[in-house]
Amino acid sequence: MKRTQFLLTCLTTALAATAWAQPAVIPGDYPDPSVTKVGNTYWASATSSNWFPAYPLLKSNDLVNWQTVGNIFTKLPDWADYYFWAPELTQERGKIYVYYTAHKKGGNLCVAVASADRPEGPYRDHGPLVGQPYGSIDGFPMRDESGKLYLIWKEDGNSIRQPTPIWAQPMNEERTALTGEKQELFRNTAPWEGNLVEGVSMLRHGDYFYAIYAGAGCCGTGCTYATGVARAKSLLGPWEKYAQNPILADEGAWRCPGHGTTIEKAGKFYFLYHAYDKQTNVYTGRQALLKEFTFTADGWVRFLPETTLLGNVKPAPTTLTDSFKGKTLSDGWQWSVFKQPVYRLRSGALHLTAQPAKGGSSVAQRTLTGNYTVTTTINRKRSTGQAGLAAIGDDDNALGVSVTDRAVQLWKLERGQKTILTTQPIPRSKSLTLRLTAQQGHLFSFAYATNGKTYQPLATQPVDGTYLPPWDRAVRVGLTAVGNPDQQAVFSDFVLQATPF
Structure with missing residues (x-):
C-alpha cells in the first residue's frame, strides 16, 4: 500500500x-x-x-x-x-x-x-x-x-x-x-x-x-x-x-x-x-x-x-493525523479480515462505502496508550449513510457514535447484539465533528460539535468497554459507515491525540 x-x-x-x-x-x-x-x-x-x-x-x-x-x-x-x-x-x-x-x-x-x-x-x-x-x-x-x-x-x-x-x-x-x-x-x-x-x-x-x-x-x-x-x-x-x-x-x-x-x-x-x-x-x-x-x-x-x-529509543509524536490527501489509505489502517471495505480517497476526504450488518464497514487504527482522544469531521452534505466513530474489538463487539440525517446516536455492539444507548437531535449543518475520549483503555466518552469547537456530550458517565478486546487482540479506534451498499460516509480527517496515563 x-x-x-x-x-x-x-x-x-x-x-x-x-x-x-x-x-x-x-x-x-x-x-x-x-x-x-x-x-x-x-x-x-x-x-x-x-x-x-x-x-x-x-x-x-x-x-x-x-x-x-x-x-x-x-x-x-x-x-x-x-x-x-x-x-x-x-x-x-x-x-x-x-x-x-x-x-x-x-x-x-x-x-x-x-x-x-x-x-x-x-x-x-x-x-x-x-x-x-x-x-x-x-x-x-x-x-x-x-x-x-x-x-x-x-x-x-x-x-x-x-x-x-x-x-x-x-x-x-x-x-x-x-x-x-x-x-x-x-x-x-x-x-x-x-x-x-x-x-x-x-x-x-x-x-x-x-x-x-x-x-x-x-x-x-x-x-x-x-x-x-x-x-x-x-x-x-x-x-x-x-x-x-x-x-x-x-x-x-x-x-x-x-x-x-x-x-x-x-x-x-x-x-x-x-x-x-x-x-x-x-x-x-x-x-x-x-x-x-x-x-x-x-x-x-x-x-x-x-x-x-x-x-x-527516540520519543515519538503523541498525535496521529490523517487528512486523506493521498490516493489510498496509509499502512497504519486496518479492517476486519471478514469485511473488506470499499473506499476511495478524493479531494482530501475518505469516502467509505456503507455495509448494513452490525457495525457496518470500518477502517481502524491501533491504540498505543490507555488515555487518548479521537476526533473526525464528517461531511454531512456528501454522506448518505450513517457515518461514525467507534472503539472496535471485532465484528461483534464495538462501541461508537453515528450520525443519521437529523440525529446523533450512541450505540453499543456486544456479542453481535446492537443497542442504541441514546439519541440526540441535531440541527442541519454542512459538517459535524465527532469525538471519542478513552480513559484507562476501557472507559469511553462521546461528544459532537456542529461548529468544530463546542462539544455536546452524549452521556453523563463514561461507557464501560471492558468487553471489547478479543482474547488475542487489542482495541482499535476507527471510522464506520452503516447503511445500504449504495450509500457512503465521507470523512475529512482523523486525529488521535494520546495523553499521559
Whole structure:
C-alpha cells in the first residue's frame, strides 16, 4: 500500500534502559514479533490475527526505532481465511522468506511459507507446509549441524487439551514441501509451562543449539506467559531444558513476556518479543520489546538487567493525523479480515462505502496508550449513510457514535447484539465533528460539535468497554459507515491525540 503523510501516535515515557523502565520498541498491538537483518537494515513483522492487511512490515537501522513501510499480504492467500499468526522472517541466499500460520478454509491451522526477492515484497505465497488434525502453528526454519534445512513447529494440542509437541522435519531447499519424517524435540512437561510450549526461536552458538520458547497462557487479563530455554548438541536432540526456567517472566512495567526472535548486532545478542503493559493491559495489546542476552560459562542463556540499545529509543509524536490527501489509505489502517471495505480517497476526504450488518464497514487504527482522544469531521452534505466513530474489538463487539440525517446516536455492539444507548437531535449543518475520549483503555466518552469547537456530550458517565478486546487482540479506534451498499460516509480527517496515563 502506498504511504501517505502519516504520523504514528505513540506516548513514550521513561527511556531508562532498565527492566523497571523499559520502553516498547514497537508500541501497540504487535504480538509474536519476528526480526531479520538484510544488508544494514533490520526488518520486522508481527501477528495481525483477524485484522487485515496481514502482517505489518517494519524496518529499522538500529533495532529500536522502527518505521512501518507496508504489509506482507494485501490480498488473502487463496487457501486461508483468518487467524494470521506468528510470521517468521528469514533471509538466505538472496531470498526473503516468511513462515506464517493461518487457518485453512474448511480445515485447521497450518504453517505456510511465502517468499520475495526484497524484504518489502511483493511476496509470493507457496501455501501450507504442514497442517495436522489438531493444528500446526509457529513455524521456524533451522539448519542442523550438517547444514540440512528443517522446519520447527508446534502441534496445537492445547486446543483440545492435549500436550504440545515441538516437531522438526526436513524441508526442501525451495521451501515448498517437507520431506522425510518428523521428530519430536520436546513438549510441555515442566509445571511453569502449563498446558503448552510454543513460539520457538532457535540459534546455534558454540557447542549448542538453543531453543528460546514460550510457555503457559499467552493472552488476556489472565495470561501466565513466560520464556524458557532448552539446548541440544544436535538439532534433533536430545534436548535439555534449563533447570532455572523461566529465564524471562513478569518484571517492571511488563507482564507475560514471550514469543519472539533472536537477533545478533555487533557481536551482541538480542531478543525481540512481546509483553503486556501492566497499566494498559489488553486494551493496547501485546507490544514489542527488546532485551539483550548473553551465554553463561556453563552454556546457558541469561538475559541482562540492562539493554544499552534502549537508550537510543527516540520519543515519538503523541498525535496521529490523517487528512486523506493521498490516493489510498496509509499502512497504519486496518479492517476486519471478514469485511473488506470499499473506499476511495478524493479531494482530501475518505469516502467509505456503507455495509448494513452490525457495525457496518470500518477502517481502524491501533491504540498505543490507555488515555487518548479521537476526533473526525464528517461531511454531512456528501454522506448518505450513517457515518461514525467507534472503539472496535471485532465484528461483534464495538462501541461508537453515528450520525443519521437529523440525529446523533450512541450505540453499543456486544456479542453481535446492537443497542442504541441514546439519541440526540441535531440541527442541519454542512459538517459535524465527532469525538471519542478513552480513559484507562476501557472507559469511553462521546461528544459532537456542529461548529468544530463546542462539544455536546452524549452521556453523563463514561461507557464501560471492558468487553471489547478479543482474547488475542487489542482495541482499535476507527471510522464506520452503516447503511445500504449504495450509500457512503465521507470523512475529512482523523486525529488521535494520546495523553499521559
